[in-house]
Amino acid sequence: MGKLLRRTFLIGSAAVAGGVAVGFYMYKTPYPNPLTADAGKGESVFNPFVKIAADNSVTVIVPRAEMGQGVVTTMAALVAEELDIELAEVKTEFAPAANVYYNRAMLEEGAPFQVFDNSFIAEMTRDIQGVVAKFLAMQATGGSSSTVDAFDRMRTSGAAARAMLIAAAADKWQVAAASLKTENGKVVDPALGRSIAYGDLVAAAATQQVPETVTLKDPADWRYLGKSQPRLDMVAKVTGKARFGVDVRLPDMLFATVRMNPRQGAKMTGIDASAAEKIPGVVKVVNLDTGYAVVADNTWTAFKAADLVKPQWAKAPYPETTEAIFASIDAALKAGGGFNMRNDGDAPDVIAAGTGKAISARYTAPYLAHATMEPMNATAQWTGGKLTVWSGNQAPTSIVTQAASVFGLYASDVTVHSTYLGGGFGRRFETDFSMLAARVAKETGGKPVQVTWTREEDMRHDMYRPGAICEAAAVVDGQGVPSVVFRTASQSPIASTFGRLAGAITPPGNDKTVVDGLWDQPYALANYRVTGIPVDLDIPVGFWRAVGHSHNPFFHESFMDEIAHSSGQDPLEMRLKLMQPYPAAVAAVQAVKDMSGWGTPLPAEDVKSRGRGVAFCLSFGTWVAQVVQVADTEDGIRIEKVWCAADFGTALDPKNLEAQMMSGIIFGLSSAMGQEITFADGAVEQGNFDSYDAMRMNQTPEIQVRVLQTSGKMGGAGEPGTPPSLPALANAIFAATGKRIRQLPLSKEITFA
Amino acid sequence: MDIKINGKTVSIEADPEMPLLWALRDIAGLTGTKFGCGIAMCGACTVLIDGEPVRSCSTALEDVSGEVTTIEALQGDDGALHAVQEAWIEQQVAQCGYCQSGQIMSAVALLANNSTPSDADIDDAMSGNLCRCGTYPRIRAAIHTAAKKLAEA
Numbered sequence: 001m002g003k004l005l006r007r008t009f010l011i012g013s014a015a016v017a018g019g020v021a022v023g024f025y026m027y028k029t030p031y032p033n034p035l036t037a038d039a040g041k042g043e044s045v046f047n048p049f050v051k052i053a054a055d056n057s058v059t060v061i062v063p064r065a066e067m068g069q070g071v072v073t074t075m076a077a078l079v080a081e082e083l084d085i086e087l088a089e090v091k092t093e094f095a096p097a098a099n100v101y102y103n104r105a106m107l108e109e110g111a112p113f114q115v116f117d118n119s120f121i122a123e124m125t126r127d128i129q130g131v132v133a134k135f136l137a138m139q140a141t142g143g144s145s146s147t148v149d150a151f152d153r154m155r156t157s158g159a160a161a162r163a164m165l166i167a168a169a170a171d172k173w174q175v176a177a178a179s180l181k182t183e184n185g186k187v188v189d190p191a192l193g194r195s196i197a198y199g200d201l202v203a204a205a206a207t208q209q210v211p212e213t214v215t216l217k218d219p220a221d222w223r224y225l226g227k228s229q230p231r232l233d234m235v236a237k238v239t240g241k242a243r244f245g246v247d248v249r250l251p252d253m254l255f256a257t258v259r260m261n262p263r264q265g266a267k268m269t270g271i272d273a274s275a276a277e278k279i280p281g282v283v284k285v286v287n288l289d290t291g292y293a294v295v296a297d298n299t300w301t302a303f304k305a306a307d308l309v310k311p312q313w314a315k316a317p318y319p320e321t322t323e324a325i326f327a328s329i330d331a332a333l334k335a336g337g338g339f340n341m342r343n344d345g346d347a348p349d350v351i352a353a354g355t356g357k358a359i360s361a362r363y364t365a366p367y368l369a370h371a372t373m374e375p376m377n378a379t380a381q382w383t384g385g386k387l388t389v390w391s392g393n394q395a396p397t398s399i400v401t402q403a404a405s406v407f408g409l410y411a412s413d414v415t416v417h418s419t420y421l422g423g424g425f426g427r428r429f430e431t432d433f434s435m436l437a438a439r440v441a442k443e444t445g446g447k448p449v450q451v452t453w454t455r456e457e458d459m460r461h462d463m464y465r466p467g468a469i470c471e472a473a474a475v476v477d478g479q480g481v482p483s484v485v486f487r488t489a490s491q492s493p494i495a496s497t498f499g500r501l502a503g504a505i506t507p508p509g510n511d512k513t514v515v516d517g518l519w520d521q522p523y524a525l526a527n528y529r530v531t532g533i534p535v536d537l538d539i540p541v542g543f544w545r546a547v548g549h550s551h552n553p554f555f556h557e558s559f560m561d562e563i564a565h566s567s568g569q570d571p572l573e574m575r576l577k578l579m580q581p582y583p584a585a586v587a588a589v590q591a592v593k594d595m596s597g598w599g600t601p602l603p604a605e606d607v608k609s610r611g612r613g614v615a616f617c618l619s620f621g622t623w624v625a626q627v628v629q630v631a632d633t634e635d636g637i638r639i640e641k642v643w644c645a646a647d648f649g650t651a652l653d654p655k656n657l658e659a660q661m662m663s664g665i666i667f668g669l670s671s672a673m674g675q676e677i678t679f680a681d682g683a684v685e686q687g688n689f690d691s692y693d694a695m696r697m698n699q700t701p702e703i704q705v706r707v708l709q710t711s712g713k714m715g716g717a718g719e720p721g722t723p724p725s726l727p728a729l730a731n732a733i734f735a736a737t738g739k740r741i742r743q744l745p746l747s748k749e750i751t752f753a
Numbered sequence: 754m755d756i757k758i759n760g761k762t763v764s765i766e767a768d769p770e771m772p773l774l775w776a777l778r779d780i781a782g783l784t785g786t787k788f789g790c791g792i793a794m795c796g797a798c799t800v801l802i803d804g805e806p807v808r809s810c811s812t813a814l815e816d817v818s819g820e821v822t823t824i825e826a827l828q829g830d831d832g833a834l835h836a837v838q839e840a841w842i843e844q845q846v847a848q849c850g851y852c853q854s855g856q857i858m859s860a861v862a863l864l865a866n867n868s869t870p871s872d873a874d875i876d877d878a879m880s881g882n883l884c885r886c887g888t889y890p891r892i893r894a895a896i897h898t899a900a901k902k903l904a905e906a
Contacts (some may be wrong), residue, residue: 068848068886230845237850238841239834240785240824244851247784255779280768298767300775303791373789373797373851373885422787422851423885455790655845659891663848666887689794689883698876700889 031100035061044206046161048100049154050079052206056185056199058083059091063101064150065141065394066094066233067424068663069718070656073231074147075154077224077652082158082216084182085198087224092232097396097416101139105149112341112512114520115621115713116582139397142429142543144620144716147652151714152216159214161205165198168205172196219650228655233420244422245392248379250448254283256440257302257452259309260291262460262683263316264540268292270312276305285309286443293440299452306454316682317538325679326364329469329535333489338533339510342519345527350483356475359566361559363472365551365744367677368465368544369684371692374422375458378437381448386413387438388448392421394429398501402431403438405502425667426543430463430500456687463500463542464677466491466535470518470555476567480574483527484559486518488552492534496541510534517552517723522582522618523560523575539679545667546719549619550726554672554744557615557727561734571731572598572614572627579616584647584711588625589616591645591706596627608632610640613731617723621715623647623708626665628701628728632736636751639669639701639729647708648715657717658705664721665703670694672726674747699752756817758783759826769815773807774798776814777823785824785854789883796882799855800824806862808881824854827861836906837861840899848886856882860896869900 035045042054051059060076072092080087095101113122162182169187170177173194181188188195198205219226236242261268271292273285281301286293292309296302319325351358378391387403396416403414421428437451453461468490474482492511512519515532544550564571572593579585592598592614602610609632616625629641644661651657675692678685686692726744733750734740741749754769755762758781765776772791777783777800786809789797793808800809803819827835834842837860847853856879863870863878870878875896884892 066849068850070848230842231847233850234842234845234847235834237847237853238838238857239828240783240854242850243784244787246788249782249784298771298775298779299788300771300779301768371885373787373795373849373883375788421849423849425885452788455792659845659848659888662890663887666889667885670885670887688792689790690792693794694883694885695887695889696881696883697879697889697892700887700893703890 031098033100034096034098044202046164046206047157047210048098049157050083050161052161052198052202054199054202056197057091058085058089058198059093061095062092063095063139064146065392065418065421065424065428067141067394067421067428069146069660070231070653071146072233073229073656074652075150076232077229078150078154079158081222081224082155083162085185087229090232094418095139095396097139097400099139099397103138103140103145103149105145106138106140106143109143109145109620110512112509115618116522138395140395140429141424142394142426144622144719148621148714148716155216156214159216160211163211163214164205164208165201167208168201169196171204172201225652229653231656242420244374245379245390245419246374246377246422246450246452248390248419248450250379250381253379253448253450254295254297254444255299255302255452256293256295256449257299257306257454257457258288258291258293258436258440259306259311259457260288260461261313263313264461265317265538266290266314268311269314272310275308279305279308284443286440288436288439293436293451295440295444295449303454318682319537320682321680322678325537325539326467326469328537329467329489332533332535333469333471333487338487338489338531340529340531341510341512341515342528342530344525344529345483347483347485347527347529350527351473351475351485354475356477357567358475359562360471360473361562361742363470363555363558363742365468365554367467367539368671368675369459369462369677369686369692370425370427370544371459371694372423372425372427375453375455376427376433377450377452378434379448379450380434380437380441381446382441383446386415388415388417389434389438390417390419391434391437392419392428393434394421394424395431399431399434402435402502406435407438425545426547427462429497429543455689459687459692460684463496463540465544465550466493466541468551470552472555472559474559474563476563480567480569481578482525482563484525485529485531486555486559487531487533488515488518488555489533489535490514491537491539491541493541493543493547495534497543500540513548515552516548517617517619518556520618521556522585523578524581525578545664546619546722549617549719549723550668551744553615553617553723554726554730557617557724558730558742561613561727561731562740570599575614575616584623585616585618587708587710588623588645588647589614591708592625592627592643595643595645595704595706596629598627602629604631609736611732611735611737613728613733613735615724615728615731617720619720619723621649621713622717622720623711623715624720624724626724626728628725628732630729630732630736633753635753637733638753639699642701642703642725644703644721645706645708646720647711648717649709649711650714651707651709654707657707660717661705661721662703664719665725666695666700668722668725669729672729672744672746673699673752674745676745754814756814757820759821759823765814767814770813772810773800773812773814773817773821774809777809783823783825787851787854789852794883795852796859797852797855799858799882801858801862804862804865806859824858827857835861836902837864837895837899840895840902843898844891844895846888846891846895848888852882852884856884856892860892860899863896864899864903868903870896
């Protein structure tokens, strides 16, 4: 009852969460089940997540995007665990765009509280965010939230379906439901030794009352969860059968490409398409106002013809060069202001008083592209005034909302089919590629059209990780405890992203992603101030794997390293000391200390020198420490080994979590080693992997991952591997060479082997 | 023009300058081979021509003289997977999976020429294949696993 009253109160005061004022009744009313209308023959729908057919096949509806993180398998395992079926035989489908699939955990993650803040106000706000998530009904994959969001919901869906199957068997046999059990796809009556397959019960079971409450299994009895499972999508992905957005094939389909103004957001002021229109196979050239599309009978013809179009582009609505852009960021930093996201004690005054060892540093990070392996693409078709979109995307309901707004449709007139994603990393949270396909399809007389971007188009029309500058200052007292001030300036990814979404309410208050990685770290410092300074520029920026946690930890953890070295402390031991009140942080740091042999001498006869660097970051609820070992060789810096300890609270699939950590590490190291998006004449200069590369096999270090489960609160996996990797590398280079690099990419100052 | 693809002669009506990749994907309906960069920098489009790994995005149809093998042909008609595919499953390599057709074709070519590749051999053969999910450690392990499987077969 306490819970219920509290929610009622919260709804009444929901103005804090963006003016959503809806009554308790509506919050409790479930969203309709989108599967009911389309159920196949002999298929029974138990809830929005589970269908069972008369042939015993079970289909789990996956409400999130599979972009490599293994979510298909974990979603199926959550249902299979409670439904009591063979996981390997579960079929999966990506969910349609529907409100019932909203992601509560993603918005909760966005609440302005540290993960370790369990105060009433923090918990209350997380609760509100969950309610708001339901009203905004954002079916989205982001914030490393899929499993956290699904943990109870998917298990409950499986358990509810199981209860309904048992109830149907109890009716049939006229026995008490409590006397029956289940056993791998069958309801069993132990008293009489009889059993019946789920498939034979589905018709009767699906009409049973949905149980008000279900009891979930004790984790000690888990059969799948907590244990590594073979990925359900693995066979399809090693046989070329997995269908990505770019693999959608439809009868009579056309193929197209787009070329938008490289000065993003600016108009196309003129176009001469005469040469392109003469190419055999070209169907038409479409004027898209800020660019154009070429429609053809195959993709390559569209690419070739697009090169022949002569457009005139208007100027960029932002400074034209990298230097001018960073001058704007620097000016914002110098102007001061901003918001204090953490302001413990009196750090500026302590630093001004100057009693103790004083240090200061200035760090920079560049704009970055996502560079997913699969370039942006989508397929669209208009039939009878209704729109169907096929795309690999992270936000199906946003596509519906956006299309409804742009084309003046009812949401029910827009259908989204989601495919596998050839990488997401936040890029496919956006709706631009789906919307461009919808606009091009308007011009193809009802034929479906697949719009594939070239790599260059993809690289030059991203929503970038914003460039940032951070100034840090500290004094260290006689006990080796610093008082610190961080001031970080960058564009706001939240403001930019929500500004692009039709009908979206930009969350009120400060964008915590500007300061994430600085303000939310588990260091017990009496004097600790973190100031975020949002910079107003019109370069489209968005969510790049780990978002604010992608660059701010480089600033924070590089500076902690500088503090340790300048005050004669071991950087790892200093972290253990300062993190003492946070056992999960201590456990992670202690683990990498043990794994890496921290403190033992490194032989260096075969190279110029070797060194180890440590870094820590708590992000998306997961506590991650890493040690990187580098060698300084004749060919440059070689990254030899990485040790990673990550505390997920509850680890549902350890082998997959290991893969996610390796992935995050390689993604982060790739950016640190050489990625940078630069601007000239208002356009992005990089176009392909020859100018924006990533780590290759020959550069890949040996990576060891230890999965911990001590924090008591489940954390995410897709992003948290990335944040510590960059500063751990920079700190290792300092240890090996004595060279402190304060700007990303590190290749501005050293060479990598 | 006629091109031998996966054991069958396929008649392709297209501009001879069209890269093989697009003929496979948009004309022959073989979508297992992927488009990643268009300039032979990422390896997602790797196929075999007479057993040698080739970037199909940068190989014009008119220059294709041998037999083309794509990911679709690795699995036998009886459904049996190639040892490299089995090793990929055993090591749970794929994440998003988009680059994996190209990775697997490069690995098949490597193992056909070198039955016991060293880590350095793997670096040489595989560094043209980009993976943004960072599956490299498991690709390396899977190639060693596949080498053992092929030796035992």
